[in-house]
Amino acid sequence: MSPQIDNRQPAASTTIAAAMLIAAAATTSNVDAAPRSRPNQIKYEYAQPNDPSHQAIYDQMKQGQALEHLQQLLSPLRLPHPLTLKVASCDGVADAWYENKFVTLCYELLAEILKSATTRDLPTGVSKADTILGPALDVFLHETGHAVFDMLQIPVLGREEDAADQFSAYIMLRLRKDEARRMILGAAYHRATDIPPLETESARDKFSDEHSLPAQRAFNVLCIAYGADKKLFSDIVEKDLLPKQRAETCEIDYDDVTFAMTTLIGPHVDKTAAKKFHEVWTRTVSARRTRLNREQQ
Ligand SMILES: [Zn+2]
Numbered sequence: 001m002s003p004q005i006d007n008r009q010p011a012a013s014t015t016i017a018a019a020m021l022i023a024a025a026a027t028t029s030n031v032d033a034a035p036r037s038r039p040n041q042i043k044y045e046y047a048q049p050n051d052p053s054h055q056a057i058y059d060q061m062k063q064g065q066a067l068e069h070l071q072q073l074l075s076p077l078r079l080p081h082p083l084t085l086k087v088a089s090c091d092g093v094a095d096a097w098y099e100n101k102f103v104t105l106c107y108e109l110l111a112e113i114l115k116s117a118t119t120r121d122l123p124t125g126v127s128k129a130d131t132i133l134g135p136a137l138d139v140f141l142h143e144t145g146h147a148v149f150d151m152l153q154i155p156v157l158g159r160e161e162d163a164a165d166q167f168s169a170y171i172m173l174r175l176r177k178d179e180a181r182r183m184i185l186g187a188a189y190h191r192a193t194d195i196p197p198l199e200t201e202s203a204r205d206k207f208s209d210e211h212s213l214p215a216q217r218a219f220n221v222l223c224i225a226y227g228a229d230k231k232l233f234s235d236i237v238e239k240d241l242l243p244k245q246r247a248e249t250c251e252i253d254y255d256d257v258t259f260a261m262t263t264l265i266g267p268h269v270d271k272t273a274a275k276k277f278h279e280v281w282t283r284t285v286s287a288r289r290t291r292l293n294r295e296q297q
Helices: 010-015 028-032 052-063 066-074 107-116 130-151 160-172 177-193 203-208 214-228 234-238 250-268 271-294
Strands: 042-046 083-088 096-099 102-106
Touching: 042 052, 042 066, 052 066, 052 083, 052 107, 066 083, 066 130, 066 271, 083 107, 083 130, 096 130, 102 107, 102 130, 107 130, 107 177, 130 160, 130 177, 130 271, 160 177, 160 214, 160 250, 177 214, 177 271, 214 234, 214 250
Parallel strands: 042 083, 083 102
Antiparallel strands: 096 102
């Protein structure tokens, strides 16, 4: 996302003070330390848009039960507090953030995602709908990552924005293979459209941003995906979307993410439910994909 997107709130950053990426291996006693953690803590809320031009997005999301599907996908997470996924108007600002147990995604950002979606299928087989659903899912999962780090007091070494990107990529890669591919490549496509021309922003502003550069974020997610499954994502290296030199170490990158996720967050996930709802997501999203691909630009 562009630098102004998903401003992490200071309150969250202080509770998730920079610490060690890999804490002591999680044990049963770690789980017991958060006694009120339980699954099915995800709530959702569709706020009415203030801008009439966003009414169609509101209607389509409600009709397609977009937040209900996300709620289901994330229901296996055991959290100590309810987490509400919300879509709302943001006074013209295309943004998304986590604050006070709410993940808010602005209609303005969804409108921007719709606007930058591809109009024709990409060489990777990614469709228009994938370049809408992928980025939208990625934003929700990224913000949920911030929420999980905060609620579960997960130590993060390195930039939290990068960790939230990795949290999102890891969850998307748990989906069925073809669905994981569509969501990952759709999200990367959107990041690539978000790279500002050099003259529009000073190098100082870009390099000092809390997020990595959009191009780095796109390459990082492709690298994690390739590291997870070299066969499923072989064409991104063959087509040079991911340079060969970077691809050589992607398995290590993915192993690092896997170790952190399974050690720190794994104990807070109902794995049987997670497997089930990864399948349910893939089934329920297909109708939405068909409709989005049919719609005129
Ligand atoms: Zn963020």
